[in-house]
Every structure is written in C-alpha cells, then in structure tokens.
Amino acid sequence: xxxxxxxxxxxxxxxxxxxxxxxxxxxxxxxxxxxxxxxxxxxxxxxxxxxxxxxxxxxxxxxxxxxxxxxxxxxxxxxxxxxxxxxxxxxxxxxxxxxxxxxxxxxxxxxxxxxxxxxxxxxxxxxxxxxxxxxxxxxxxxxxxxxxxxxxxxxxxxxxxxxxxxxxxxxxxxxxxxxxxxxxxxxxxxxxxxxxxxxxxxxxxxxxxxxxxxxxxxxxxxxxxxxxxxxxxxxxxxxxxxxxxxxxxxxxxxxxxxxxxxxxxxxxxxxxxxxxxxxxxxxxxxxxxxxxxxxxxxxxxxxxxxxxxxxxxxxxxxxxxxxxxxxxxxxxxxxxxxxxxxxxxxxxxxxxxxxxxxxxxxx
Amino acid sequence: xxxxxxxxxxxxxxxxxxxxxxxxxxxxxxxxxxxxxxxxxxxxxxxxxxxxxxxxxxxxxxxxxxxxxxxxxxxxxxxxxxxxxxxxxxxxxxxxxxxxxxxxxxxxxxxxxxxxxxxxxxxxxxxxxxxxxxxxxxxxxxxxxxxxxxxxxxxxxxxxxx
Amino acid sequence: xxxxxxxxxxxxxxxxxxxxxxxxxxxxxxxxxxxxxxxxxxxxxxxxxxxxxxxxxxxxxxxxxxxxxxxxxxxxxxxxxxxxxxxxxxxxxxxxxxxx
Numbered sequence: 001x002x003x004x005x006x007x008x009x010x011x012x013x014x015x016x017x018x019x020x021x022x023x024x025x026x027x028x029x030x031x032x033x034x035x036x037x038x039x040x041x042x043x044x045x046x047x048x049x050x051x052x053x054x055x056x057x058x059x060x061x062x063x064x065x066x067x068x069x070x071x072x073x074x075x076x077x078x079x080x081x082x083x084x085x086x087x088x089x090x091x092x093x094x095x096x097x098x099x100x101x102x103x104x105x106x107x108x109x110x111x112x113x114x115x116x117x118x119x120x121x122x123x124x125x126x127x128x129x130x131x132x133x134x135x136x137x138x139x140x141x142x143x144x145x146x147x148x149x150x151x152x153x154x155x156x157x158x159x160x161x162x163x164x165x166x167x168x169x170x171x172x173x174x175x176x177x178x179x180x181x182x183x184x185x186x187x188x189x190x191x192x193x194x195x196x197x198x199x200x201x202x203x204x205x206x207x208x209x210x211x212x213x214x215x216x217x218x219x220x221x222x223x224x225x226x227x228x229x230x231x232x233x234x235x236x237x238x239x240x241x242x243x244x245x246x247x248x249x250x251x252x253x254x255x256x257x258x259x260x261x262x263x264x265x266x267x268x269x270x271x272x273x274x275x276x277x278x279x280x281x282x283x284x285x286x287x288x289x290x291x292x293x294x295x296x297x298x299x300x301x302x303x304x305x306x307x308x309x310x311x312x313x314x315x316x317x318x319x320x321x322x323x324x325x326x327x328x329x330x331x332x333x334x335x336x337x338x339x340x341x342x343x344x345x346x347x348x349x350x351x352x353x354x355x356x357x358x359x360x361x362x363x
Numbered sequence: 364x365x366x367x368x369x370x371x372x373x374x375x376x377x378x379x380x381x382x383x384x385x386x387x388x389x390x391x392x393x394x395x396x397x398x399x400x401x402x403x404x405x406x407x408x409x410x411x412x413x414x415x416x417x418x419x420x421x422x423x424x425x426x427x428x429x430x431x432x433x434x435x436x437x438x439x440x441x442x443x444x445x446x447x448x449x450x451x452x453x454x455x456x457x458x459x460x461x462x463x464x465x466x467x468x469x470x471x472x473x474x475x476x477x478x479x480x481x482x483x484x485x486x487x488x489x490x491x492x493x494x495x496x497x498x499x500x501x502x503x504x505x506x507x508x509x510x511x512x513x514x515x516x517x518x519x520x521x522x523x524x525x
Numbered sequence: 526x527x528x529x530x531x532x533x534x535x536x537x538x539x540x541x542x543x544x545x546x547x548x549x550x551x552x553x554x555x556x557x558x559x560x561x562x563x564x565x566x567x568x569x570x571x572x573x574x575x576x577x578x579x580x581x582x583x584x585x586x587x588x589x590x591x592x593x594x595x596x597x598x599x600x601x602x603x604x605x606x607x608x609x610x611x612x613x614x615x616x617x618x619x620x621x622x623x624x625x
Binding site: 365380384400403407412435452460463467471483488516519522 | 526527530531532533534535537538539540541542543544545546548549550552554555557558559561562565568569572573575576579581582584585587588589591592593594595596597598599600602603604605606607609615
C-alpha cells in the first residue's frame with residue numbers, strides 16, 4: 001500500500017510539474033522573444049494598469065488561458081467529429097507520460113526508506129521513451145485528416161513524415177549513450193555519470209558522446225516541430241498547418257504538446273548527456289573534492305541540491321531551445337527531409353560504429 | 364497472468380479486431396488496428412516479454428500503422444460505400460471463419476497444461492537475454508534481416524518514384 | 526496462472542478474424558490490415574509458448590517476424606500507391622485487368 005502511494009504521488013508530482021513548466025515556458029517564450037527582438041511584448045493585461053512592470057505575466061499566464069478555454073469549440077463542417085476531438089488528446093497524453101521514467105533525484109531517505117526519485121523504474125526506460133514519442137505522431141496525422149481541409153491535410157502529411165524521419169537519428173543517438181553506459185534504465189545511466197575520469201572530470205555523457213548530443217538536439221527539435229524545423233505548422237506558409245481548424249481548448253492542447261515535447265527533449269538531454277541530477281563531486285553523504293577536501297552534508301540537503309541541479313539544467317535547455325527558435329530561419333521542407341536522411345542519419349550511424357569500435361578496443 | 368487479466372484483455376482484443384475488419388471507413392479500421400496492437404503490447408508485458416512489448420509499440424504501432432494512415436491520407440480514401448462482396452462470398456467467409464475457430468479451439472484445447480512457470484530464468488524477456496541470443500545463435504538471420512530491410516527500402520523508393 | 530491453451534485459442538481467434546477479413550472485404554488496404562492482424566496473432570502465439578517453455582527463442586522469432594512485417598508493409602504500400610496511380614481504385618473487384 002505504501003509503495004502504491006509513493007509511486008502515485010511521484011507520478012502526480014512529475015505530471016503536474018511538467019504541465020506547470022509548459023505554462024511557464026509559454027511566458028518565457030513570449031517575453032524572451034520580445035527581448036530578443038528588441039520589443040516589449042504583450043503587456044496590456046495588467047494589475048491596476050501598471051503591475052507587474054511590463055513582464056507580461058498576467059497577459060500570458062492568466063488572460064491567455066482564459067481566452068483559450070472560453071473560445072467557441074466548433075468542429076468544421078464535414079469533418080469527423082470523433083477524430084477531430086480525439087487528435088489533440090492522442091497528441092498530448094503519450095508525451096505527458098514519457099516523463100515518468102526520467103529521474104529527478106537520487107534517493108530521498110525518509111524514515112529509513114530509500115525512495116528512488118523516479119516515478120517508474122523500468123528496465124527498458126529508453127525504449128519506453130522512444131515508444132511514446134512514436135505514438136505522439138498520431139496526433140498530427142489525425143489532426144490533419146480530421147479537419148476536412150486541404151491545407152491541414154498537407155500540414156499533417158508533412159508533419160508526420162518529418163516526425164517519423166527524425167525518430168531514427170533520435171534512436172541512433174540514444175544507442176551511442178546506451179553503449180557507453182551499458183544500461184537502458186535512465187536511473188542507472190544517471191548514477192553511472194557520477195564517476196570521475198582521471199579523478200577530475202565528471203563522466204557526463206557529453207564527454208563521451210559529443211556528436212550524439214548534437215544529433216539528439218537536432219533530432220529532438222525536429223521531433224517537436226519547432227523552428228528551424230517547423231514547416232508543418234508554419235504561420236506564413238500553411239496558415240497553421242495541421243491545427244488550422246482547431247480553436248479553444250483543443251488548440252491549447254496542441255500548443256501545450258509543443259512545449260511538453262520541448263521539455264521532454266530538455267529532460268532527456270539533461271539525463272543522458274549532462275549528468276541528470278548529478279552535481280560534480282557530490283556523493284550521497286556530501287562533497288568529495290578531488291583535491292582532498294570533503295564536506296559532509298545531511299542527506300535531505302544532498303537530495304535538494306540534486307533536484308535543484310536537475311531543474312536548473314532542464315530549464316537551461318528549454319531556454320536554449322526557445323533561443324534557437326527565435327534566432328534561426330526555417331528550413332524548406334525538402335531541405336529538412338534531405339538533412340534528416342542524408343546528413344544526420346549517416347552521422348548517427350557513424351557515431352554508433354565508432355563508439356562500438358572504441359569500446360571494443362579499450363575493453 | 365491470472366484469469367481476470369486474461370479476460371480483461373482478451374475480450375476487448377477480440378471485439379476491436381472484429382471492428383478492424385467490420386468498419387466501413389479505412390481510417391477507423393487503421394485506428395482500431397493501432398488499438399489492437401497496443402492491447403497486444405500490454406498482453407506481452409503480462410507474458411514477461413518486455414522488449415518485445417516495447418518493440419511492438421515502437422515498430423508496429425508507431426511506424427507501420429503511421430505508414431498505413433499516411434497512405435490512406437495520401438489517397439484520400441473515404442468510407443466504403445459498398446461493403447458487401449458479391450454472390451454470397453460474405454456469408455461463406457463468415458461461416459468458414461466460425462468453422463475455423465471451432466477447429467482450432469478443439470485442437471488447441473488438447474495442448475499440454477504442465478505449468479513450466481517456475482523454471483523461468485532470471486533475466487527472461489529483458490534486452491540482455493534477447494541480445495545475447497540474437498548475436499550468437501541467430502547471427503545469420505539477423506544479418507539477412509538487415510539485407511532484407513535494405514532491399515525493402517530500395518524497392519519502396521524505386522516503386523514509388525514517379 | 527492461465528493454461529497455455531487459453532493463449533493459443535485467443536491467437537487462433539485473432540488469426541481467424543484476419544482470415545475472415547481477407548475474404549470479406551474488397552478494399553485492398555483493409556485486406557492488408559487483416560494480414561497484419563494474422564501476423565500479430567502468430568506473434569502472440571510465439572510469445573505465449575516462449576514463456577511456457579522458458580525459452581527465449583520464441584521472442585527472437587517475434588523480433589524477426591516484426592522486421593519482416595515492416596519490410597513487407599513498406600513494399601506493399603508502395604505497390605498499392607502504384608496501383609492507385611494507374612487504376613484510380615482500391616477495390617479488389619475492379620482490379621481485374623488480367624482476367625480473360
């Protein structure tokens with residue numbers, strides 16, 4: 001019973017944190033893009049006309065959701081009602097449940113129990129992530145089909161082709177990491193990154209697999225259809241692509257799916273390449289510096305430091321994706337597909353072979 | 364796997380499989396097939412086949428069925444307006460199906476019911492078990508499957524080019 | 526513990542549904558989907574028997590069946606696209622150009 005409660009509360013915590021972060025990222029995107037483009041951004045909805053200081057918080061986090069949820073929810077004429085309603089849900093739910101295998105801390109020691117801070121301890125963790133990412137393609141496919149709209153259909157076809165094309169380099173980049181750390185379980189991989197190379201450098205994934213990191217970043221941004229890979233939903237090309245005919249809460253679900261996928265990519269990059277919850281030189285009982293000093297810390301503080309480090313890293317990579325979005329122009333569709341198949345895929349394959357060769361030679 | 368789980372999975376599986384072949388719209392048939400594959404993956408999880416379940420979702424439900432839906436969308440296929448086949452072949456197919464189920468049921472009911480459950484090895488159904496067998500005993504089929512996939516890719520590209 | 530015959534009978538029922546689908550429907554895409562259903566029924570049978578005998582061979586065969594099914598679907602859908610381009614129909618009754 002206790003185990004069930006622990007798992008349930010961990011899952012609830014993870015899902016709620018992801019949803020909150022999605023909303024927060026909407027604000028970061030609005031204000032960050034405004035700052036990048038040297039403008040003020042949305043600031044009309046304010047408290048008492050002035051507060052809070054042109055940050056646009058009330059606008060994005062209060063006024064926008066109210067607007068989205070109170071808009072009229074219509075299904076276009078001749079469209080399939082069931083599929084039209086189902087598509088945003090199918091697009092969003094697999095992405096939300098992906099986060100349960102990503103560990104956000106080492107162990108929480110409460111009352112003699114060691115709770116591993118990972119909502120679901122699967123021994124096929126990475127395969128589960130890949131499976132859920134593959135399932136989220138259906139949201140795009142059904143959204144494009146069920147709208148009874150030629151542009152939506154075109155956006156849906158392009159979007160799904162792009163997503164399934166970039167799933168392959170995504171998986172191959174992950175294989176490089178799995179070969180290096182020898183396990184599919186994300187908590188094991190994160191724990192293995194606590195080792196020190198030569199006593200000084202933390203054995204993070206990026207030290208072993210820099211090329212895989214770049215491939216994973218590119219493929220992840222392409223999977224979530226953000227700029228520079230966002231032709232399926234480009235505002236100036238296809239109106240809004242596969243979610244043209246969506247308004248109100250369903251559009252909110254599609255938008256949220258976009259941000260949740262960005263969070264997943266950030267979470268996976270953090271876990272696999274940047275040590276996850278590892279703080280350099282921090283073990284379970286305190287700091288152990290390589291030059292001999294050590295600092296003993298209570299276990300609760302250690303856990304807090306680790307969760308905090310994980311959160312900071314995820315936030316950094318979300319911010320990085322938002323900055324990339326507002327800096328680069330978008331790829332043309334045939335350039336996008338040829339980049340995925342002719343450049344990124346051979347690079348990922350070469351990376352896997354090189355990794356395997358090096359592991360074989362140095363074993 | 365106990366009886367409650369078995370019937371909780373088997374009855375929806377059969378019903379949805381019948382919906383796959385019975386629904387007039389191809390898109391709905393494809394979606395019901397996705398649901399069937401998903402239920403089968405859950406079934407595999409209960410049978411201690413973890414990797415096979417994950418592969419079922421990644422390969423079958425996540426790639427092959429997307430390809431099906433893709434082609435249906437490209438060809439813009441609408442619902443079948445004339446679902447009945449000609450000259451009573453439909454009734455013959457259904458009667459034949461019932462007879463086949465009865466035959467298979469009678470045959471398979473006599474299979475041995477020895478419970479060999481206690482002799483499952485420790486890492487049954489994990490990646491290590493699958494991988495170690497795949498690269499030693501079954502290396503030749505593995506390589507041939509690789510060549511087969513290459514042939515399929517080249518063939519599909521050549522066929523679908525204008 | 527469910528006896529092995531239950532799993533095998535379920536696999537047989539799914540296989541029969543696939544066969545009935547191939548015989549019953551005239552849309553070649555739905556015929557193709559029924560073939561996939563048959564392959565999955567066989568996969569179920571293999572996995573159940575693998576667990577019954579404690580042998581990983583069943584799951585390895587399932588691995589190969591899945592890859593072969595993927596290759597077959599790719600080529601088959603390419604052929605269906607070609608057929609549609611030439612004949613503008615996917616009804617198996619109307620694809621009868623080679624009949625005398």
